[in-house]
Amino acid sequence: MTADPKRRGASTAPDDVMEDTVVPQDSAGDLEATRPAGAGAAPRTPDPSQPRGGADETSANKTLGDFRLVKKLGQGGMGAVYLAHQISLDRPCALKVLSRDLAARPGFVERFVREARAMAKIDHANVVKCYAVGEDRGLHFVAMELIDGQSMKDWVEQIGKLSVADALHVILCCGEALEHAHSLNMIHRDIKPDNILVTSKGAVKVADLGLAKVLDEDMSMTQSGTGLGTPHYMPPEQARNAKYVDHRSDIYALGSTLYNLLTNDTPFSGDSVVELIAAKEKGQFTPARRKNSEIPERLDLMIDKAMAKDPRHRYQSVTEMMQDLESVRLAGESLSFITAEDKVVVRRSAASGVTPSPSMKSGVTRSPTPITPPRRPGGKSSAKSGVKKSSGKSPKSRTSTAGVAGMWFVRYTSSSGKVKVSKMSTPQVLTAMKTDKLDTKTRVAAKSSGPFLPLAQIPVFEDEAGRMLTRSKAKQRERNLAAEYQKIDRQYQRQKWWRLLARWRDSTLGLVGLIVYLAVIAAVVAAAIWFVPILWRMIAEQFNLG
Template sequence: MKKKRYAAASIDHLIRCGITALAEETNKQKSSDPSRVQRLGDFELKKKLGKGGMGEVFLARQISLDRMVALKTLSKELAKKGDFVARFEREAKSMAKIDHPNVVKIYAVDSFKGIHFAAIEYIDGQSIQKWLDHLGRFSVADAVFVAIVSAEALKHAHSQNMVHRDIKPDNILVTQKGIVKVADFGLAKAMDEEVSMTQSGTGLGTPLYMAPEQARNAKHVDERVDIYALGATLYHLLTGKLPFLGNTALELILAKETGTYPTARSVRPEIAERLDLIIDKMMAKDPNHRYKNCDEVVRDLSALGLHGEALSFIDGAQPTGPGRGGVATPSVLGGTQGFRKTAGATQLPGSSTLGSMSDAAMGASRIWYVQFEDERGKTVVEKHSTGRLLKMLASGKITAKARAKVSADGTYYPLAQFPEFAKAVEDSLARKTVAIRKEDMQSL
């Protein structure tokens, strides 16, 4: 009888121990799952923002400083890899050294009850990719603006020996005030190295913007991979299309190895030839044929004078330039050399002397240098007012192929790139299309 009681007690003890162990294991699992906790150390989780290849992202409040942050957590799989965790923390600390108005800041890197995370600046806006999905493609002014600001941010990071490795529209963010911010510097590098060490070339994900040499060996790259990716991003913003396509990652990588893709200008003819050439140089297959650094990229893009002072698709975006704090340095906007948005006109390269004129004076009375082909096919240059040029477009004396500038030493740009003539050029092209269709109908 005693033996039976003892056996029953032993079984009961084992069951209780098993239940306790199971509960402890369950609690342990819950504690390592950020979606089941409300607080990670100094950070109070508010809501889940999304999930990426590295883990989940949460909106959180940093209690000690009473500020909102984005909390990026490592997935359970990555958290089990000690080498990756160490690399993640090391890269996050390196990223914290980057202090630039167009780079998303990192505030902390820590772990709490087995959950590893990084707290970064929360951006109250959305990615360039989401804007691209919405708009289809960007205006030339907006696309070049984003490229220049991103290149300035990259230039600063490169000076700190940081290579991003994952520049793409998803990693370029825009605040509600229209400030462009490059995100995920060190974190992208840590993830890239992990992928390259654990997967083959066919498992790298979809390297849509990745430089060919990075696809071959992600560990041994330099700042030129960021220049390539930024060039591919600029191409996508301008054309609404990707330069290379493939049904699989491997097909895409092989396509890039050819180095051949449709030029941006062939997809969108209004793109200036010089801008097209800059993109080609940024995306050269051989790194030695690319720009050596982002300073060169900023210089050449700024010299075009095609960028705006603010993103046109952001309501209430404040013009950003020297001393305004929205974009970094004066080199971004090249002083007065870019498009300057005003209530009634656009200031163009070489036109800084017109800055004090009233909007009315800069309207129909503005004098332009216009370059076009006459009836004999000869290229001529004449000076006309805005009103006169509009009449010439309407009468067909000049076509949409005409180019203009506002000063003798300025640069010629297609009429369609000036707000004063955009509608007239569109009407001219429409009339030409109708005329061609009539001729086709008459020939039937």
């Protein structure tokens, strides 16, 4: 839970100065300055709409188990949140104390402890750590990592919409956290800017992973179909019944959060929660690109797919979503609005993989570690390679020198599918690589007898080979994305035809019913016309009306 901005900059704990303290936010709402029950100070009338806390706001010297309470940071839906100090390990932390109202509900404490223990098993750089869960004098609590920074909600309120590079950096870091959590069968259920925390050095961390489910599973909150997550970011199926969502609900919320970071707005709006959920059920919102022209069209389509109303039409895994987001190659290595000199840097490889730099662990920005080129097979034997031995040069360098000095023998597959070998100069090979006339399977050699090596193993072609590989992967992802959209379009067209058939059926049945109705009326009128004269004659004969 993020502490109220007016309260942020918590007081000092022993031997530690707490500045810009942030703690994970309770999923059920914002912090409120209500005093918990059993306060030692002068009592005041609590707000009946808020749950009672489980410890005293002024209990700076009180302890709960292994934790000394320093200062109350706020009150949330789950209970009170305190700045605390773990005595045994001599470290600061955020301590959530479960409210007595929730603790009194049958089975709630068991679920709270179970999910807190599950959360403690998650060890990931982008997840707020859970230190401990326990109970003391009837008060249940969970201790978590204290974050020296603020939430993305606070940052967006301060600086407005983010750049594409910053927004993708945040979302990809969150995606890595969710990918790890989903692999452990854990669903967050309340991804939103307020639950994404950023440290003073720019490390992105997801908060409340696991605790949202505890409140979600409470029958008093879900038996009527009410979803716990924040309405602006949760998917429509979670609003209908939060008990039956899966990992795709996190994908929807992640897409909604990306929309917010890029536009400083939410996809859906309404004067009430009911109107907001009704708008989500329609599934129609203003594309992010209309609110921010810097958003590429491909990225806009990715947001649309992540936020599809039907879970079957969304990305089916966070991994799939991350691969598409990485393919646009616009994510920043660090956050531009973080000014720390030793800020965290995350470097993403040319193959669109994510490789945390050493600074991800140490918080220090460092240059990439030089990579030693692979040794050419048989490079130690100058007799076999046909290259004159010279001191101080690796076999790979000698191969490159031989190729630059003369011509290259290039083995490639032609458009007709035949394997060919052509003699080309270095500029010709580079030009063919830049125009994608050669692919990643192409091999080159300094002599016609070989050995033929991949382009990436020749220094003069190494950089262009990396760019060629990136273009190849990007094109493949574009083809996959286009195929996915074509699949969705075909499904839509099939549904369209089924709707037309249904309308035709309904209209046909309506027409048949109308014809039958008119026929009945006509029969009644005809019978009346035929029977009235006969009835009249019978009456006249009976009474001699002549």
